[in-house]
Amino acid sequence: MTQWKNLDTLASFGELAKVQKVNLVEAMSGQNGADRVKKYSVPMAEGLTYNYAAKQVDDQVIDALEKLAAEAELSDKFAELYNGAVINTGENRLVLHHLTRGQLGDTVTADGVDKRAFYVEQQQRIADFANKVHSGEITNAAGEKFTTVVQIGIGGSDLGPRAMYLALENWAKKNNTFKMEAKFISNVDPDDAAAVLASVDVAHSIFVLVSKSGTTLETLTNESFVKDALAKAGLDASRHMIAVTSETSPLAKSDDYLAAFFMDDYIGGRYSSTSAVGGAVLSLAFGPEVFAAFLDGAAAEDKLSANANVRENPAMLDALIGVYERNILGYPATAVLPYSQALSRFPAHLQQADMESNGKSVNRFGEPVDYVTGPVLFGEPGTNGQHSFYQLLHQGTDIVPLQFIGFKNSQIGTDVVIQDSTSQQKLCANVAAQIVAFACGKADDNRNKNFEGGRPSSIIIGDQLNPQALGALLAHFENKIMFQGFLWNVNSFDQEGVQLGKVLAKRVLAHETDGALKEFSDLLNI
Numbered sequence: 152m153t154q155w156k157n158l159d160t161l162a163s164f165g166e167l168a169k170v171q172k173v174n175l176v177e178a179m180s181g182q183n184g185a186d187r188v189k190k191y192s193v194p195m196a197e198g199l200t201y202n203y204a205a206k207q208v209d210d211q212v213i214d215a216l217e218k219l220a221a222e223a224e225l226s227d228k229f230a231e232l233y234n235g236a237v238i239n240t241g242e243n244r245l246v247l248h249h250l251t252r253g254q255l256g257d258t259v260t261a262d263g264v265d266k267r268a269f270y271v272e273q274q275q276r277i278a279d280f281a282n283k284v285h286s287g288e289i290t291n292a293a294g295e296k297f298t299t300v301v302q303i304g305i306g307g308s309d310l311g312p313r314a315m316y317l318a319l320e321n322w323a324k325k326n327n328t329f330k331m332e333a334k335f336i337s338n339v340d341p342d343d344a345a346a347v348l349a350s351v352d353v354a355h356s357i358f359v360l361v362s363k364s365g366t367t368l369e370t371l372t373n374e375s376f377v378k379d380a381l382a383k384a385g386l387d388a389s390r391h392m393i394a395v396t397s398e399t400s401p402l403a404k405s406d407d408y409l410a411a412f413f414m415d416d417y418i419g420g421r422y423s424s425t426s427a428v429g430g431a432v433l434s435l436a437f438g439p440e441v442f443a444a445f446l447d448g449a450a451a452e453d454k455l456s457a458n459a460n461v462r463e464n465p466a467m468l469d470a471l472i473g474v475y476e477r478n479i480l481g482y483p484a485t486a487v488l489p490y491s492q493a494l495s496r497f498p499a500h501l502q503q504a505d506m507e508s509n510g511k512s513v514n515r516f517g518e519p520v521d522y523v524t525g526p527v528l529f530g531e532p533g534t535n536g537q538h539s540f541y542q543l544l545h546q547g548t549d550i551v552p553l554q555f556i557g558f559k560n561s562q563i564g565t566d567v568v569i570q571d572s573t574s575q576q577k578l579c580a581n582v583a584a585q586i587v588a589f590a591c592g593k594a595d596d597n598r599n600k601n602f603e604g605g606r607p608s609s610i611i612i613g614d615q616l617n618p619q620a621l622g623a624l625l626a627h628f629e630n631k632i633m634f635q636g637f638l639w640n641v642n643s644f645d646q647e648g649v650q651l652g653k654v655l656a657k658r659v660l661a662h663e664t665d666g667a668l669k670e671f672s673d674l675l676n677i
């Protein structure tokens with residue numbers, strides 16, 4: 152059994168603080184920089200590479216981080232997690248999202264069933280269902296094929312699947328595996344559902360209601376919104392809706408759905424993209440084979456994450472460097488910057504994955520911690536972000552460590568040569584330029600034009616964003632977040648912080664308010 156200890160009680164953390172800090176401007180300038188780019192690079196799965204040359208680390212720092220990983224028992228804790236320990240202590244639950252994409256360790260039995268077999272069974276049921284929809288065996292009441300899939304869900308039941316869909320939409324079109332367009336309704340803002348419904352042909356749409364708990368206010372409200380639209384169109388909602396939920400949720404018992412597919416309480420919402428939550432919409436949109444390839448990529452990356460050798464484990468290394476930046480260097484935030492339009496919603500997904508997991512002030516035993524935990528995370532695709540918030544990143548008073556992602560090839564392959572370079576080359580040139588500009592800066596006598604440099608970044612580089620690479624990328628970040636939670640000794644798998652707002656909103660709707668809550672309710676005309 153591993154020991155769960157606060158970060159600041161670990162001797163190796165004290166030692167880490169004493170290691171000489173790296174001067175990133177010097178480290179990344181001239182031949183030094185060139186050598187570091189070659190040296191500080193580690194293979195990920197599916198042809199991806201994690202390069203940390205422009206991070207504020209050197210061999211001494213990495214040695215100290217290795218000791219920290221060993222003392223914090225990161226590898227052993229991961230093994231306990233995938234072998235079925237109750238890692239989510241807050242909710243007394245196992246944490247099994249890795250099992251949705253592969254058998255990493257022992258057979259895990261819970262609720263009397265082999266959990267890997269359960270997840271595979273659900274994948275198979277979804278695959279059969281999707282194939283029947285595509286072949287026209289399952290149709291609308293008029294016997295016509297469904298052409299669009301609309302997912303209804305919020306948080307983890309929206310962000311991951313939506314980000315993954317957008318990431319692969321153009322790839323699937325280019326590779327002739329695109330089956331159906333997908334749309335997403337998430338916000339309880341009525342304009343969200345109304346606009347999506349106005350943009351689809353409801354008679355040929357299949358709606359996927361996704362809610363693990365089956366009780367989320369926004370999702371149930373949007374379900375009613377959709378049912379109302381179906382009824383107004385003279386359609387039987389139960390011929391147009393499927394549900395993805397846990398077997399214990401109220402939705403599981405309902406006859407309102409054409410079919411129901413299951414995840415369980417051991418899959419956190421923000422870790423559910425590789426479960427039935429992502430599986431239904433992605434299998435319908437792209438075919439089950441594409442979803443299977445995505446799972447393969449995630450499984451391959453999980454295997455690397457199980458390697459106890461920090462220098463060969465990109466997720467663990469990334470996590471350790473992130474903790475070094477947060478707790479020793481004192482940086483408050485991090486930005487995820489994919490130079491890939493297809494990853495436009497990937498930062499939004501990671502925002503939930505990271506901030507809902509590690510935005511905690513108490514440790515696993517409910518005791519306050521005396522150190523900072525999860526950073527603020529934000530991001531947008533490059534090069535768009537360069538024309539937006541990069542000013543602050545280059546010359547602002549805070550140093551924000553950056554996580555770039557880039558691909559050598561586009562997904563569609565259509566390109567144009569302007570001024571001797573393609574758009575893809577321009578995209579890649581920009582990310583290379585940004586890494587060096589952030590790290591090295593540029594001295595100028597005019598202070599307004601001076602760049603201090605010393606702003607750390609890493610980059611994940613791949614050949615092309617395909618289903619396998621996307622799976623590996625997702626698993627990398629999920630595992631990074633998990634390792635950081637282990638280091639901070641927080642429970643990364645509950646989210647009590649979202650409850651208070653929900654309770655107060657219910658009170659407002661029941662008109663049970665006083666004080667400031669009543670005044671704001673009045674101001675908003677509720």
Ligand SMILES: O=P(O)(O)OC[C@H]1O[C@](O)(CO)[C@@H](O)[C@@H]1O
Nearest residue numbers: 306307308362363364367420649
């Ligand atoms: O799938 P459900 O149960 O509707 O939950 C949706 C989301 O709500 C949250 O519980 C936060 O409010 C997330 O963690 C979760 O992803």
